Amino acid sequence: MSDMVQTNSQEMITLSHISKKYQTEPALRDISFRVGKGEILGFLGPSGAGKTTTIKILTGQLRQTSGDAYILGRNTKEIDSSIYEQIGIVTDNSGIYENMTVYDNLKYFARILNVDQGRIEELLKRAGLWEHRKKQAGKLSKGQTQRLVLMRSVLHQPQILFLDEPTSGLDPSTAQEIHGLLKEQRDKGMAIFLTTHNMEEAAKLCDRVALLNDGNIVEIGTPREICLKYNTKKHYRILLKNQEEFVLEHSGENIKKIAAYMSDGELEVIHSCEPTLEDVFLAVTGRELR
Numbered sequence: 001m002s003d004m005v006q007t008n009s010q011e012m013i014t015l016s017h018i019s020k021k022y023q024t025e026p027a028l029r030d031i032s033f034r035v036g037k038g039e040i041l042g043f044l045g046p047s048g049a050g051k052t053t054t055i056k057i058l059t060g061q062l063r064q065t066s067g068d069a070y071i072l073g074r075n076t077k078e079i080d081s082s083i084y085e086q087i088g089i090v091t092d093n094s095g096i097y098e099n100m101t102v103y104d105n106l107k108y109f110a111r112i113l114n115v116d117q118g119r120i121e122e123l124l125k126r127a128g129l130w131e132h133r134k135k136q137a138g139k140l141s142k143g144q145t146q147r148l149v150l151m152r153s154v155l156h157q158p159q160i161l162f163l164d165e166p167t168s169g170l171d172p173s174t175a176q177e178i179h180g181l182l183k184e185q186r187d188k189g190m191a192i193f194l195t196t197h198n199m200e201e202a203a204k205l206c207d208r209v210a211l212l213n214d215g216n217i218v219e220i221g222t223p224r225e226i227c228l229k230y231n232t233k234k235h236y237r238i239l240l241k242n243q244e245e246f247v248l249e250h251s252g253e254n255i256k257k258i259a260a261y262m263s264d265g266e267l268e269v270i271h272s273c274e275p276t277l278e279d280v281f282l283a284v285t286g287r288e289l290r
């Protein structure tokens with residue numbers, strides 16, 4: 001290894017002090033993080049934050065200005081196209097051939113990637129696409145296309161999967177199906193690095209998230225850790241039996257009030273309200289994600 005960065009066998013992705021300037025404009029400013037085997041890391045940030053730039057550096061498509069990036073223990077400055085046998089990438093340009101059938105698309109990639117054709121049936125069935133296997137790929141719905149793209153990207157059982165906005169524009173139930181497919185791959189040991197604008201998706205799907213703003217990682221951790229860290233002002237949402245609904249801040253006086261509602265049998269529902277990742281992002285950066 002060419003420098004002092006230590007990576008271990010469980011570490012699939014390591015970014016160490018990466019900065020990137022396009023001409024003079026900084027897109028990434030000294031970012032560092034690691035992704036382990038069997039982990040989903042969500043990279044969250046508004047448009048222009050530097051998410052795609054990070055994926056391009058990690059996959060060897062773009063050279064950083066400074067710092068080091070490793071995938072599967074190999075410095076990305078030294079990787080060649082053989083790395084694509086071990087990683088999968090899903091971005092906008094899905095690389096699906098619209099005039100070919102669903103089945104033939106996978107068959108074509110299976111041949112290129114030297115994958116047993118038996119796996120095509122298994123994957124199409126798993127993604128609910130077996131009944132559509134003879135359809136032209138261009139005639140699939142958006143959600144079906146996204147599932148096909150995903151199956152194509154895991155055809156060769158990569159160790160790392162990179163996904164740029166995997167459920168963008170999909171309805172909630174299709175998005176949930178994609179989440180299920182991704183979690184299944186994660187549970188088999190795949191490391192998944194995904195970008196999203198969608199905080200709700202990140203909270204549900206990701207083991208850890210990194211919040212990116214203007215090329216800086218402003219928070220990194222499990223969604224729960226991050227939300228609890230910013231839960232400084234505790235609040236309670238109260239619904240009374242008379243259907244009156246309101247929020248009370250945590251204070252000695254309000255706790256007495258809540259106790260009184262309880263003992264008088266007036267309380268219907270009480271919830272503590274922790275901040276969401278969206279609230280945290282707004283608190284840390286002063287800007288909304290969308």
Ligand SMILES: Nc1ncnc2c1ncn2[C@@H]1O[C@H](COP(=O)(O)OP(=O)(O)OP(=O)(O)O)[C@@H](O)[C@H]1O
Pocket residue numbers: 022023026027045046047048049050051052053054
């Ligand atoms: N080839 C390029 N030349 C110059 N500037 C670029 C280039 N590619 C990206 N940038 C700039 O770098 C910054 C980060 O861009 P990047 O595409 O990584 O953001 P992103 O977080 O992926 O955004 P989005 O969510 O819109 O895809 C932006 O300010 C962008 O304008």
